[in-house]
Amino acid sequence: MSSQSASTPKANILVIDDTPENLNLLSAMLTEQGYKVRSVTKGSAGLRGAQAAPPDLILLDVNMPQMNGYEVCQELKANERTRDIPVIFISALGDVLDKVKAFAVGGVDYITKPFQLEEVLARIENHLTIRLLQKQLQAQNAQLQQEILERQQAEDKFAKAFRSSPNPIAIATLSEMRFIDVNPSFLKMSGYSLEEVIGYTAAELRLSQDDEAIAHIVQLLPETGSLYNQEFEFRTKTSEVKIVLLSIELIDLDGVQCALLIANDITARKHLENEFISLVSHELRTPLNSILGALDLLGTGQLGTLTEQGQKFLSIATSNTERLTRLVNDILDLERMKSGKIVMHKVKCNAADLIIQATEAMQAMADTSQVKLNTKPLSVELWADPDRLLQTLTNLLSNAIKFSEPGDTVWLSAELKSKGAFTPTLNTLLITVRDKGRGIPSDKLQIIFERFQQVDASDSRKKGGTGLGLAICRNIVQQHDGKIWAESFLGEGSIFYVQLPLELPNND
Ligand code: ADP
Numbered sequence: 001m002s003s004q005s006a007s008t009p010k011a012n013i014l015v016i017d018d019t020p021e022n023l024n025l026l027s028a029m030l031t032e033q034g035y036k037v038r039s040v041t042k043g044s045a046g047l048r049g050a051q052a053a054p055p056d057l058i059l060l061d062v063n064m065p066q067m068n069g070y071e072v073c074q075e076l077k078a079n080e081r082t083r084d085i086p087v088i089f090i091s092a093l094g095d096v097l098d099k100v101k102a103f104a105v106g107g108v109d110y111i112t113k114p115f116q117l118e119e120v121l122a123r124i125e126n127h128l129t130i131r132l133l134q135k136q137l138q139a140q141n142a143q144l145q146q147e148i149l150e151r152q153q154a155e156d157k158f159a160k161a162f163r164s165s166p167n168p169i170a171i172a173t174l175s176e177m178r179f180i181d182v183n184p185s186f187l188k189m190s191g192y193s194l195e196e197v198i199g200y201t202a203a204e205l206r207l208s209q210d211d212e213a214i215a216h217i218v219q220l221l222p223e224t225g226s227l228y229n230q231e232f233e234f235r236t237k238t239s240e241v242k243i244v245l246l247s248i249e250l251i252d253l254d255g256v257q258c259a260l261l262i263a264n265d266i267t268a269r270k271h272l273e274n275e276f277i278s279l280v281s282h283e284l285r286t287p288l289n290s291i292l293g294a295l296d297l298l299g300t301g302q303l304g305t306l307t308e309q310g311q312k313f314l315s316i317a318t319s320n321t322e323r324l325t326r327l328v329n330d331i332l333d334l335e336r337m338k339s340g341k342i343v344m345h346k347v348k349c350n351a352a353d354l355i356i357q358a359t360e361a362m363q364a365m366a367d368t369s370q371v372k373l374n375t376k377p378l379s380v381e382l383w384a385d386p387d388r389l390l391q392t393l394t395n396l397l398s399n400a401i402k403f404s405e406p407g408d409t410v411w412l413s414a415e416l417k418s419k420g421a422f423t424p425t426l427n428t429l430l431i432t433v434r435d436k437g438r439g440i441p442s443d444k445l446q447i448i449f450e451r452f453q454q455v456d457a458s459d460s461r462k463k464g465g466t467g468l469g470l471a472i473c474r475n476i477v478q479q480h481d482g483k484i485w486a487e488s489f490l491g492e493g494s495i496f497y498v499q500l501p502l503e504l505p506n507n508d
Helices: 020-032 043-052 069-078 099-104 117-164 184-190 211-224 267-300 308-338 351-368 386-402 459-463 469-479
Strands: 012-016 036-040 057-061 087-091 109-112 169-173 179-182 227-235 241-253 256-265 347-350 372-376 381-384 409-418 426-435 483-489 493-501
Touching: 012 020, 012 043, 020 036, 020 117, 036 043, 043 057, 043 069, 057 069, 057 117, 069 087, 069 099, 087 117, 109 117, 169 184, 179 184, 184 256, 211 227, 211 241, 211 256, 227 256, 241 267, 267 308, 308 469, 347 351, 347 386, 351 372, 351 381, 351 386, 351 409, 351 426, 381 386, 386 409, 386 426, 386 469, 386 493, 469 483, 469 493
Parallel strands: 012 036, 012 057, 057 087, 087 109, 372 409
Antiparallel strands: 169 179, 169 256, 227 241, 241 256, 347 381, 409 426, 426 493, 483 493
16 A cells, blocks of 8 residues: 555654544554654644654644644744645544645645545655655755856866966867957967957967968867977967967867867067077087188198098098088078078079979989989979078978988979969969988977977987978978978878969069
8 A cells, every 4th residue: 555665764754633532543553554653732842843853744733722733834834944844734523624724834735534544644655755856856956056066166266267377378169260268368468359359260360370280280189189388480460470389178168179279478488599599509600610621621631641540530520510510500590580680582583493403402412322313393483582492492302312211212393283272273383392211200290390300319310410401491481471391101201392372573
């Protein structure tokens, strides 16, 4: 009959009734069903009992001397501790039960005499179940409230950290790099207002010298994971270029994949570093030249003949001094280019001539390394600084030869391309230097264009490089409004692309 299982502890029921027969009958009935029953004959005693140890349900007689059932119920409902206990009114035969009042004072049900065992039990169980569900709901609600509070606190903490961070921080969609939010430090660094940034993409704001490179890195983020402290050039609203270390983390915002970008403005530090490097390089150049002169003189034998071992050491000293001189010259070259002290002397020139000249210049190195040079010149007019473009091509060829094996081939070719898929006119020249050498790991394809960046720390020693060649190439190409990038497969070779615009200036 009872829906409660034997293992479930039975509920506590308080019976308040001034008629002993009723009390006895109900107590006996309920106790038999396994409920724990307390019974009192006075309303005041019932209130005290309920207060001291709140029962799960109260059966309350309507007609009692001193304090009637309605009053007791009102008191119960007025008290925090007893408010939620379900109260079922009992009215004895001949009593007048005011049902409306019973509900109005907070009763949940009523039973009239003569009691029918099944009915009484069914009503009690119903209300106990309702009360249990209510309690569960309340507990769930409290837990939800707590979770909301904790979440709110965490969000508040993040919002505070986001707003007051001295580091520029931005959140952008991963698909387009469209800004969702940026912090005040970001606005301060960029010179933009919030309205000028939110809803726009990094490319639309032209924040980077190399939007495509950043877009590419961001696209690869789901595979490569986060990016940590990579150096980028950042363009402010007033076109000032700042150097930043950028870290990018993938985050999920309401189901949208976003990039959390945290920047560290190192422009001032970088300037100091550059100044220091160029100062030291300058100071090194004069003594280096004099050492080279002295070594040359020793080599001529005018100051006495050297032994064979002396000659060997002299040649080691000369080649190392030459390498050092190359390094110093490259550093100064790059620094002067970056600070705008070297301007490109652009003239009308032919791409085919440059390609042939670059090949001729590198032929000796290719022969020594037993690498075949395969060139496909393309006759097209360019508006460029021929010496600097030649420097770029020879640098790329020199790398391709350096990282090839004897017997390999290096290709240098050029073709016309349209700028974008929707531009029908062929308005850019794409020069390609391809090798079948050792290749470059994909995570290094961007970074090798930064100064002193080499795939292998031993490259400079083994291959005689300085780690500055590609940084210089990039600078030259950028000053021609072009782009340079690389593709590579480890062990299969690399392709370096130089894309240059073909439009001649209007006044030409
Ligand atoms: P370096 O003077 O060391 O050649 P670069 O800036 O020209 O300096 O090149 C940087 C690094 O990029 C090289 O040290 C090498 O690790 C890598 N690299 C450049 N070109 C190639 C290539 N064709 N194949 C493999 N690695 C290359």
